[in-house]
Amino acid sequence: MASGERGEPPEDLTAAELGMWQAFRNGTRYDLSAGDADLDDPHSALLWGAQRSVRARVVCRLLLDGPAPLPGRVASLKLAGVRLTGSLDLAGGRVEPYVELVRCRFDQEVLLPESRFTTLRLVDCAIPRLEAARLTTDGDLHLPRCRIRSGVRLSDAHIGTDLLLDQLVAHRDRRGRSLLGDGMTVGQDLQAELLESFGELSLRGAQIGGSFSLRGSVLRNPYGRRALNAPQLTVGRTLYLTAAASGSSVTTGATPLFGSMNTPARGTRVRPFECRGGVRLDDGRFGDSVDLEQARFVLADEQQVSLRRIQAPELRFLCERPERGTVVLSGARVGVLVDRLSSWPGPGGLEISGFGYETLVPRGPFTLADRLGWVTDATPEYAPEPYERLAAVLRAQGEDSDARAVLLTKQRRRRETLPPAARLWGYVQDLTVAYGYKPGRAALWMALLWAAGAAALAARFGPGGPPPLKPGENPGWNPPLYALDLLVPVIDLGQQGHWRLSTAWQWAAAFLIVLGWLLATAVAAGASRLLRKG
Numbered sequence: 249m250a251s252g253e254r255g256e257p258p259e260d261l262t263a264a265e266l267g268m269w270q271a272f273r274n275g276t277r278y279d280l281s282a283g284d285a286d287l288d289d290p291h292s293a294l295l296w297g298a299q300r301s302v303r304a305r306v307v308c309r310l311l312l313d314g315p316a317p318l319p320g321r322v323a324s325l326k327l328a329g330v331r332l333t334g335s336l337d338l339a340g341g342r343v344e345p346y347v348e349l350v351r352c353r354f355d356q357e358v359l360l361p362e363s364r365f366t367t368l369r370l371v372d373c374a375i376p377r378l379e380a381a382r383l384t385t386d387g388d389l390h391l392p393r394c395r396i397r398s399g400v401r402l403s404d405a406h407i408g409t410d411l412l413l414d415q416l417v418a419h420r421d422r423r424g425r426s427l428l429g430d431g432m433t434v435g436q437d438l439q440a441e442l443l444e445s446f447g448e449l450s451l452r453g454a455q456i457g458g459s460f461s462l463r464g465s466v467l468r469n470p471y472g473r474r475a476l477n478a479p480q481l482t483v484g485r486t487l488y489l490t491a492a493a494s495g496s497s498v499t500t501g502a503t504p505l506f507g508s509m510n511t512p513a514r515g516t517r518v519r520p521f522e523c524r525g526g527v528r529l530d531d532g533r534f535g536d537s538v539d540l541e542q543a544r545f546v547l548a549d550e551q552q553v554s555l556r557r558i559q560a561p562e563l564r565f566l567c568e569r570p571e572r573g574t575v576v577l578s579g580a581r582v583g584v585l586v587d588r589l590s591s592w593p594g595p596g597g598l599e600i601s602g603f604g605y606e607t608l609v610p611r612g613p614f615t616l617a618d619r620l621g622w623v624t625d626a627t628p629e630y631a632p633e634p635y636e637r638l639a640a641v642l643r644a645q646g647e648d649s650d651a652r653a654v655l656l657t658k659q660r661r662r663r664e665t666l667p668p669a670a671r672l673w674g675y676v677q678d679l680t681v682a683y684g685y686k687p688g689r690a691a692l693w694m695a696l697l698w699a700a701g702a703a704a705l706a707a708r709f710g711p712g713g714p715p716p717l718k719p720g721e722n723p724g725w726n727p728p729l730y731a732l733d734l735l736v737p738v739i740d741l742g743q744q745g746h747w748r749l750s751t752a753w754q755w756a757a758a759f760l761i762v763l764g765w766l767l768a769t770a771v772a773a774g775a776s777r778l779l780r781k782g
Contacts, residue, residue, distance in 0.1 A: 256315075265302045268327065272310050272345070275321045281329030281351065288329050290353040290374040291395050296331040304334040304356070311343045327352055338363045349373055357398070370394055377421070380405060391416050398422075399447065404431040410458075413440035420447025424471045429454050440465060441492050442519065447471065451478040459485040459536075464492025464519040473551060475525025481532040489567075491520040491542040520544050526551035526573070529558055537562035538582075540591075547573025555580050566611060567591050577603040589614045589622075598626040600634055608641055616650050620657050630661045701731030701760055714749055734760040737768050 257269040264280065271278035280300045281288045310325060317323035324346040335356040341363045348369040357377035360368075367387035377398040383389070383405040390412040391400070399421030411434045418426040426447030437458040443465040460483045467475040481487075520542040527545065529538075538560050545553050549572050555563075557579040565587040575592070576599045585605040589612065592598060600623075608619075623634045635658035643651040663671055705727035716722035734757050749757060 261306065262298070262302070264299060264330075265306050268302055268306070268325075268330070269310065269315070272323055272325055273315055273318050273321065275317060275324045275326075277326040277328055277348075278330070279328040288351060290329075290351050290372065296353060300329065301331040301333050302327075304332045304336040304354075307332060307336060308338055308341075311338065311345060311347065312341050314345065322346070324348070326350075331355065335359060343368075365389075377401075382406075384408075388412065399425055400427045402427070402429045402432050405429070405433070407432070407434045409436045410434070411438045411440075413438070413443055415442045415444075416440065417444045418446065418449075420469075420471060424448055424469070425450050426469075427451075434458075437461070443467075445469075445475065448474055448525075449476050449478075451476075451481055453480045454478065455482045457484045459483065459488065461488040462521055463488050463490050465521055466519075467523045467525065469525035473526050474528055475523050476527045476529075478532065479528055479530040481529060482534075483532070484535045486536040487529075487532075487534055487538045489521045489523075489538075489540050489543045491518045493518055518542075520568075522546070523553075527553045530554055530556040532558045532560075534558065534560035536560070537564060539564045539566075541566040543567035545570045545573070547571075549573060552576050558582075562586065563605075565591055569593055570597065573597070574599060580604070583607065584609055586611060587614070588612050589618050592622055592625070595625040596628060598622075600626040601631060602633065604637060605641060607645065616653060620654065624661075630665050632658055632662065635661075697760065697763055698728070698731050701734065702728040704756070705730060708753070714753075731760065734764065737761075737765050 257266055261269060267280075268278045282300075286292060287294060307325065314323060322345075326346075326348045328350040329352070330349070331353045333355045335358075336354065337359040339359050339361045343363065343365045346367055347365060348367075348371070350369075350371045351373065352370070353374045354376060357379060358370075358375055360378070360380040360383050362382045363380070364384045364386075366385070367389075368385055369388065369390040371390060372393040373395075375394055375396045378391075378396055378400045381401050381403045383402065385406070386408045388410045389405075389407050390410075392412055392414040393416065395417040397419050400416075400418055401421070413427075420426050421428075424447050426445040427449045430450055430452040432451065432454045434454070434456045438456045438460045441461055441463040443462065445465070445467045446469070448469050449467055460481075469475040521540075522544040524546040526547065532538075532555075538555070538558065541564055545567065547553070547570055551573045552575070553570065553573065554576045556576055559581045561583040563580075563582040563585055565585065569591055570593050573593075574597055578599050579602040581604045583605070584607045586609045588610065619638065623638060627634055635654055639651040639654040639658075642648075642654060709725070709727070711725065714725075
């Protein structure tokens with residue numbers, strides 16, 4: 249286009265397009281705003297006339313084959329308060345100039361599949377649909393405060409630095425997805441704070457080099473099973489599903505929006521992250537943590553907050569308790585579990601089979617009885633692994649007595665699954681030595697039986713004792729030593745077998761012998777169990 253090479257505009261441009269052409273060459277912002285907040289709102293029902301309209305194909309011409317900049321200037325497209333008529337189709341194109349559109353209105357969808365930009369910023373714009381599969385940007389892609397009626401497609405896109413979606417409002421497309429980012433790669437942070445999604449937000453297999461923030465966002469999907477569907481998501485640092493200060497204003501500079509949400513200004517209204525629909529983060533990898541502080545999950549009975557097999561150094565489970573649905577942590581591996589008793593769902597609402605954690609950091613009161621209830625609620629059918637994991641963590645934290653109490657509870661739950669004979673033997677072990685976790689109880693039983701037996705023998709036979717079996721070969725009568733010889737198996741103390749007892753006392757002696765063997769067997773079983781766990 250010869251006129252473009254000389255910097256001269258084509259003859260068919262309107263007055264608004266001619267102004268845009270000159271501003272492009274000069275690298276300045278072209279602002280057609282009326283100066284009235286209602287008239288300049290791109291999301292209102294008020295129409296913008298021809299004086300504020302440019303054809304989308306002219307914009308494409310500028311970006312793909314535009315004129316040279318004025319001497320000493322850098323060509324760029326910076327529009328504000330402009331209506332773009334027709335479809336902005338840059339599919340497959342390479343756009344070198346910087347692009348920033350603020351408070352603009354698009355009549356038709358924006359088509360950017362397989363295109364390449366340096367930096368693309370659409371701020372507070374009204375867009376019917378954004379189609380940008382396999383889009384590549386060397387720098388940022390910004391869509392803050394935009395409203396998109398029929399969804400955003402960013403599948404397999406490559407964003408060189410940051411993806412900014414703060415206060416974006418995205419409605420579903422024909423397949424029920426508000427934002428499709430499957431396979432997307434973001435070089436640094438994905439910031440989507442105070443976002444509103446009406447449909448499924450899908451990020452399957454996405455990779456984010458820095459943090460992923462959904463602070464204060466509201467995800468709703470009444471049309472399908474999940475509101476956030478992001479299995480195999482990789483986040484280099486932290487995933488934030490937390491609260492945000494909703495009174496902050498969006499900026500258009502390089503500084504991240506809501507950069508200090510942990511300390512909102514005094515009097516600022518705090519909006520929690522809210523998800524109305526299922527969440528799927530299965531097989532995710534997170535470099536720092538997964539933070540759910542103050543998150544709110546509103547689920548149907550069949551929906552889940554699924555964190556199956558995730559891996560993260562820290563999980564901050566400090567959300568509001570889901571009233572329905574299920575929280576699933578099966579197979580997850582975290583280093584530190586920071587949690588609150590009131591955050592966990594009740595019986596039937598939690599699955600933790602294979603859930604591994606190395607350190608417990610409870611927020612607020614969380615007694616051992618509460619923690620055991622947490623395991624019980626999560627295992628309606630007996631499973632040993634959750635108890636063993638909890639005991640190992642408590643032992644590593646120096647709480648040996650609590651660890652033994654956990655393992656004792658495990659044995660008692662296991663006992664209820666056994667056949668009657670094994671269950672009876674379990675009760676014997678529990679009563680005598682608490683399955684070996686309270687060995688001092690066996691010594692107490694032995695002492696009581698020894699004292700009772702010695703007292704009964706002394707009272708019945710006096711100092712002379714019963715008749716000897718072989719006169720002249722018997723030892724001296726010693727009731728305490730005789731009772732101890734009956735109770736202690738294997739060891740011969742020289743008293744048993746030397747005295748003739750009546751039938752009743754023979755039964756009494758046999759009873760002491762049986763009790764001694766039971767106690768000794770229980771002690772041995774408990775000691776063996778402790779050695780295996782030690």
